[in-house]
Amino acid sequence: MRRDISLFLFLLGVGLFNWPLISIFKKSIIPYLFIVWLLFITLIRVFVTLSEKEEGDR
C-alpha cells in the first residue's frame, strides 16, 4: 500500500470526523457518524484490496 494513499485516507478521516465538517451535520449527527464511519472502513478495505492485488500482479 502506498504511503501517500495511507496519508490521504488518514487526512480524509480526520476531516470527516472533526470540526468543521461535523458541525454541518449537527442535526443528524448520529446517522452521519455511523454511516461515514462504515464508508470510511469500506474505503480502507478497497484501498487495501487494491494494493494487495497490485502487489500480487507485481
Next chain:
Amino acid sequence: MFSSWILLVIIFAYLLLLFSVAYIAERKESQGRSLAANPYVYALSLAVYCTSWTFYGSVGKAASSGLSFLTIYIGPTLMAALWWVVLRKIVYLSRENRITTISDFIAARYGKSLPLSALVTLVAVIGITPYLGLQLKAIMTTFSILSGRPEGGHVAGWIISLMLGVFAVIFGARRLDASERHGGLVFAVAFESAIKLLAFLLVGFFVTYGLFDGFSDIWNRLAASSRVPDSVMQLGEGSAVSFLEWTSLTFLSMMAILFLPRQFHVAVVENYSSKHIRKAMWLFPLYLFLINIFVLPIAYGGLLLGGVKESADYFVLTIPLTEGYPILALIAFIGGFSAATAMVIVESLALSTMMMNSFVMPALWGMKGMKGFHAVILNTKRLLIIGCVFLGYVFAVYIGDFYSLVDMGLKSFEAVTIFAPSLLLGLFWKGGNSKGAIAGIVAGFAVWIYTLLIPALMRAGIIHKGGMLDAVFSSTLLNPTALFGLEGLDRWSHSLFWGMFLNLLFFVGISLFTRQSETETRQAIIFVDSLSPAHFEPQRRPRSVAEIEGLLGQYLGPSEAREAVGGYLAKHGLTRATVAGDHLGLLRDEAERILSGALGTSISSLVFQEKGVLSPGEQARLSESVRRISTNLRLSRQDLAEANRQLALLKEFSENIIESIPLGVATFDDSLRVSSWNMAMELITGVEKADALRSGASRLFTCMDPQVFSPGFREGEVTCKRQFDPPLLLKGYISSLTGARKGYVLVFEDVTEKKKIEEELFRATKHASIGRLAAGVSHEIGNPLASISSLVQELQQEKGSVFLKSSLTTINQQVARIARIVRNLGDFARIYERQRVPTSLQDILENTLDLVRYDRNFRKIEIVTDVRNIPQLTIDPDQMQQVFLNIVLNARDAMPDGGRLSISVRQVDGQVEMVFSDTGQGIAPDARDKIFDPFFSTKGPNRGTGLGLSICYSIIKDHGGTIDIEPGSDGGTRFVIRMPAG
C-alpha cells in the same frame, strides 16, 4: 440473581475453557501449525483494546455525556489508516532490533538509553495501573450486581486476580523467550474478543428489538421523553461534548491504540507478518464499529426504562436482569468478564516485561555469572506479573470507588500519549536525542500528574485541600484545571494541550540545542531510514546507468558492478541506451539491494541518497575494505560453487548406482524411518518409494516374519510371503551407517531363482550318478537273469513232484519280478532308444485312461478331464504314456477309499501345462522335496520300487520340461507338468 458460588464456578469454567484454547493454540504453534499466525486472529487480538470500559463504560458515557464515547473508537479507526506507514515501521524495527516493549523501543531509538527506558516504564506503570484496576473493579462490581451481594465482590476479585495472574504466568512466562511471542496467549485473547463482541451484540439486539421496536422506536420515544436532554445527542456548542473535547479525545485514542503497552504488545511484538497489518487496517475498525452499534440503544433504552445515568455503566447487565432475563445477564457478565480478563492478562504481561527490562535486569546484571541466574530471572518475571495484577486489584479496592470507568481509562490514555512526540517524531525525524526525549516525557508526565491526577485525588478526598496547597491551586497561574490562566477547556483538552505543548517544546528544543552521541546518530539513521520512501518510490532519485554502475563499482569493484548491471539489463531485455524512467529507478533499487548485502540496508540506502554521512576519506577506506571483502567472497563463492557442483555430481552418480543395482537397498535413520528406498526394493516388497519414505520400518516388511529383524540380525535368509505371487526367498544383510548420519542400511538379494537352480542342479547330478549305476546294474543282472529264466522254463517242462512244480512257478514269478525291476532300472537310465514324433497329448491321455478305466481299484474314483485345444508335441509317446500312467497309478494308491482325479491340459504362456489333482491323503511337506529321488517311496515295503516318479522326472527333464508337486486345494496332491509347446 445467582449465588456467589455458582458465579465462581461459571468463572472458573470459563477460565478453564480459556486455558484449553490457549493450550491447544500453543501446542499447534510448537508443531509448526500456528493458529495465531493469521490476519483474522491478529485483528481480533488487537481488540484487546476493547476492555470492560468499552463493554460497560461506553454505555455509561453515552447516557451521561452523549456521543463522546465514539471518539474512543473513531480515533483508532483513523490511526488504522496510517498503520501501513507507522505500525509497519514499528513492527519492522522491533523485529530487526529484537525489541519487545514500548520502553525498549523508545530507548533503542535514542541510543539505547537505559534512563529513558526506565522513565517510560515508570510512566506506563503509574499511568496504566488505574486502568488495570478499572478492569478488576468492573469484574467485582458486576459480580456483586449479579450475585446481589455487594460484599462478595472483593473476595471474588481476589480469587479472580490470582487466576488471571496464574494464566498470564503460564502462557506468558513459562519460559524465557527472546522474541516474547506467545501464540497461545494471542489466540486466547482473540477468542475473548469474539466472545465479548457476541455477548454485547446479543444484549444490544435484545434491548433494541426485544424491549423496543427497533432503533426508530427508541429515537421516537426519546423525542417524546424528557429523560434524555437533546444536548446529549448532539455535538458542539450547547451539547454535552464540545468540538474541542471531541477532537482531543479522538487524538488521545489515536495515540492510545499505538502506545498502550498491551496494544504495543499484541500489535507489534505478537505480529507474525506485516501482511496481517494490512488486513487488520479494516478488520479492526469494523470490529470497533460493530461493538458500538448498540451502545446508544442500550444507553437510551436503559434511561427510557427508568434507569438513572449514574448507574448507566452497568445497563448492559442490569437491563436483562431487571427485565427478567437472568441468562442473558449472565452472558453479558461473561462478555464483560472476557473483556476485562484479556486486558488484565496482556497488560500485566507487557508491564512486567517493561519492568523486567528496565529495572530488574539492569539491577541483576552483575549476577549473570551466578548459578541458576536463568531461574532467578524467570521467577522474578512471574512475580512481577502477579504483582501487576494485584497492584490493579489494590487500586480497584481502595481507590477505584472514587472513579468512574471512563475517568480511569482516559487518564491512562493521557498518560501513554506522553510517549507520542518522542516515538512518532523519532520515527521520522533524525534530530531528536535522549536528553530531549527524557525532558519531554518528564514535562508531559509532570503535567499529567498536576492537571489530571492531583485534581482527581482531591476530588476523591485522598488529597485534602487547605493551606499552601489551596493557595497554589486557587492561583491564576498554577490552577491545575486552568494552568497559566488558560480557561474554557475541558479537563482532557486542557491536560492534553499543556502536556503536548511542554513535551514537544522540551523534546524538540533540547534536541536542537544539544549534541547527539554517536550511538544516537546511528540509531536515528536506522530508525528513520528503515522502510523509507526511497525503498518504495525509486522514481524519485533516478540516475544514469553509468552513474549507478560507478557508485556500485566504488564499493564492489568495477567488474562486479558491470556484471550486476549487465545482468539486470539482460534479464529485463534492456540496453544501456534504452534504460529510462521507471527502469532506471528499478535498476537503482537493484543496485542498492546488492550493496545492502555488503554494507547493510541503512548504509547502502545512505550511499544512494548521498546523505554525506561519510567523509571522502572514510568513503575511500570503506570502498577499499568492501572491495577486498567482495574479492575474497567472490573467490570463496567460486570454490564453493565448484565444490557444490562436484558434490551434486557425486550424489547423482551414487544415486544412479543404487537405483540400478538388482539388489533391494534401503537406508533408515536411527529412529528406523526410511530415508532412501531403491527401485529393486520396490519390486521385492511391492511398496512404492513415496509410501516407504512416509513410513517406519515395522510397517514395510509385513510379508516377513517380524522376528527376522531382531536386534542381533546381521545376515540371513528371509522368506517373503506375498499375497498374490509365489513367495520370495531373500538374503538380507543389515549394517550400521557410520559418520554424522546415524542409521542402518538394509540390502535384500532375491535368491529364489538361484536357489531353485541349485536344487535342480543337485537333483540332476544325483539322477545322473544313479542312472549310470542303474545302467551297469541292469546290464550285469539282466544277462544272468535271462539265463535263469530260460532254465527255469525248461525245467517246468520236465516231469516232477508237485512241490518242484510249485517251486519252479514261484522262482519264475520272482525272476519275472526281478526282470521288471531291472527293466525299470533300464528305463531310469534311459537305456532305450528315444523315438520322438509329433504326438497328440490328448490321445496319449485317453490311451492311458483306457488302460486303467477297467481296473477295479478305479471304480470308486471319478476321473474328470479338461483338455483344451493344444498343439501336437514332439515327444516320445511311450515315455509320455509311462509318465501319465505313473502319476495316475500314484493317484489311485493315494485314494484307496475313492475320490476324484482331475486332469487338465492347457496352453499357458507358450507352454503346455498338465495338472493332475487328486483328493487323496496328500504328501507330507518334508517328503515333497524327496519325492522325485530314486528309490524313495511313501507306499511302504513291497508296494513299489521308488523309481516311478523318479523315471517321470527324468523323462520330463529329458523332454525339456518341468514337473512339480504341490499340495492340492482339497488336501490331496497336484502334479504340474510343463512342456515347451514348440
